Amino acid sequence: MDQVKLTQFSHGGGCGCKIAPGVLTELLAAMPAGLMPPDLLVGTDTADDAAVYRLNDRQAIVATTDFFTPIVDDPYDFGRIAATNALSDVYAMGGTPLFALAVVGMPLDKLPPAVIGRILQGGADVCRAAGIPVAGGHSIDVLEPIYGLVGLGVVDPAKVKTNAGARPGDVLILTKPLGIGILSAALKKGLLSAEGYGEMVRWTTTLNRAGALLADVDxxxxxxxxxxxxxxxxxxxxxxxxNLEATVRLADLPLIPEAARLVRDGVATGASMRNWASYGASVRLPADAAEWQRKLVTDPQTSGGLLIACAPEAVEAVQAVIRGVQGEAGTVIGGMAAGEAAVRVV
Structure with missing residues (x-):
C-alpha cells in the first residue's frame, strides 16, 4: 500500500476542526425556528449530543452524525478513531447503538483506493466491536479526507441522559484522561513519541459503552x-x-502523561485558543493560573470521555460501571452547585 501522510491534507484534525463554539452559536441563532413535535424529546435547545425521538412509551430513537478530517496519518487508525467518536454521542444519551451509516469524503486524485479502503475498514471494525453493522452511507470527492458515521440507537424514553439534568450537589466524573488535542498537535510537529501515539490511539478508540449502562442508574x-x-x-x-455552577479541581484532572509534559512546553492546538475566545468569559481560572492550565481545560478532545453528573451516593456504583467496560474507573474531578452558569477552576 502506498504510504500517505493523511494529516498533510488536514487544516485541523479530529474534533479540533469543529467550528468554534462562539461562531456556531451565531450561526444557529440565525436559523429559523423549526417544527418541534412533542415526541422530539431532545432537539437543539441545549446543544446536546444527539437528537432523541420517542416512538412509543418504551422506545425512542437516538440519532447523531459526526465526522472530521484526519487526526493521525495511519488510515486504519483514522477510521477507528472517527467511528468511535461518532458512536460516543449515542452512548452519551444513554442509548444503545443499532446501526451506522458511513459519511465519506475523499480526494480521489490524492489517495489510493487501498488507503481509503483501510479507513473504511477501521470504521467497520469499530462498529463490529460495538455489535452493529455499517448499513450504508454516502460518499463524495472532496479536497480534504473526511470520514465519520451517522449513528442510530435506541433508548427507553424514561432513561434518556441529557446534558441538562445536573442537580446541586452532584459529583462530576470524567471517564478518560485529557490531552488528545495536545498529542495531535505534537504529532503534526514530529514531537510525539511512539508511546504517546499508542496512548492517543488507545483512548480515542475506547468505546464509551458505559453510557448505555448508566441509563439504568437513576x-x-x-x-x-x-x-x-x-x-x-x-x-x-x-x-x-x-443553570448551575461547576467547580473543577485542576489537581484532580486525569492527564495522558506525555500530554502533561508537552503542554507545559507550549504545545497546543489552534482550536484551544478559539475555544477560549468563544467561552473564556464564563470560565473562572485561578489568578495565578499558568498558560498551560488554560490550554489544558480548553484542549479539544477527539473521541474523549464521558462527563457524568451524579448524586454523591452513586459515585462508587458509577465508577464500577465504568471500570467494568473500560478497565479503569474514571476520575472524580469536581461538582455542581447553585450559582451562575459558569465553570470555576480551582
Missing part, C-alpha cells in the same frame, strides 16, 4: 461527552442547561 442526572470544545466548553453547556 442517580446519574446528566451525561455528555467531551470532544472539540474541550472540558471547559462541554461542562459549560452542562452548566447552562441546568
Amino acid at each position: 442517580a446519574v442526572h446528566a451525561v455528555t461527552d467531551v470532544t472539540g470544545f474541550g472540558l471547559a466548553g462541554h461542562l459549560l453547556e452542562m452548566c447552562r442547561g441546568a
Whole structure:
C-alpha cells in the first residue's frame, strides 16, 4: 500500500476542526425556528449530543452524525478513531447503538483506493466491536479526507441522559484522561513519541459503552461527552442547561502523561485558543493560573470521555460501571452547585 501522510491534507484534525463554539452559536441563532413535535424529546435547545425521538412509551430513537478530517496519518487508525467518536454521542444519551451509516469524503486524485479502503475498514471494525453493522452511507470527492458515521440507537424514553439534568450537589466524573488535542498537535510537529501515539490511539478508540449502562442508574442526572470544545466548553453547556455552577479541581484532572509534559512546553492546538475566545468569559481560572492550565481545560478532545453528573451516593456504583467496560474507573474531578452558569477552576 502506498504510504500517505493523511494529516498533510488536514487544516485541523479530529474534533479540533469543529467550528468554534462562539461562531456556531451565531450561526444557529440565525436559523429559523423549526417544527418541534412533542415526541422530539431532545432537539437543539441545549446543544446536546444527539437528537432523541420517542416512538412509543418504551422506545425512542437516538440519532447523531459526526465526522472530521484526519487526526493521525495511519488510515486504519483514522477510521477507528472517527467511528468511535461518532458512536460516543449515542452512548452519551444513554442509548444503545443499532446501526451506522458511513459519511465519506475523499480526494480521489490524492489517495489510493487501498488507503481509503483501510479507513473504511477501521470504521467497520469499530462498529463490529460495538455489535452493529455499517448499513450504508454516502460518499463524495472532496479536497480534504473526511470520514465519520451517522449513528442510530435506541433508548427507553424514561432513561434518556441529557446534558441538562445536573442537580446541586452532584459529583462530576470524567471517564478518560485529557490531552488528545495536545498529542495531535505534537504529532503534526514530529514531537510525539511512539508511546504517546499508542496512548492517543488507545483512548480515542475506547468505546464509551458505559453510557448505555448508566441509563439504568437513576442517580446519574446528566451525561455528555467531551470532544472539540474541550472540558471547559462541554461542562459549560452542562452548566447552562441546568443553570448551575461547576467547580473543577485542576489537581484532580486525569492527564495522558506525555500530554502533561508537552503542554507545559507550549504545545497546543489552534482550536484551544478559539475555544477560549468563544467561552473564556464564563470560565473562572485561578489568578495565578499558568498558560498551560488554560490550554489544558480548553484542549479539544477527539473521541474523549464521558462527563457524568451524579448524586454523591452513586459515585462508587458509577465508577464500577465504568471500570467494568473500560478497565479503569474514571476520575472524580469536581461538582455542581447553585450559582451562575459558569465553570470555576480551582
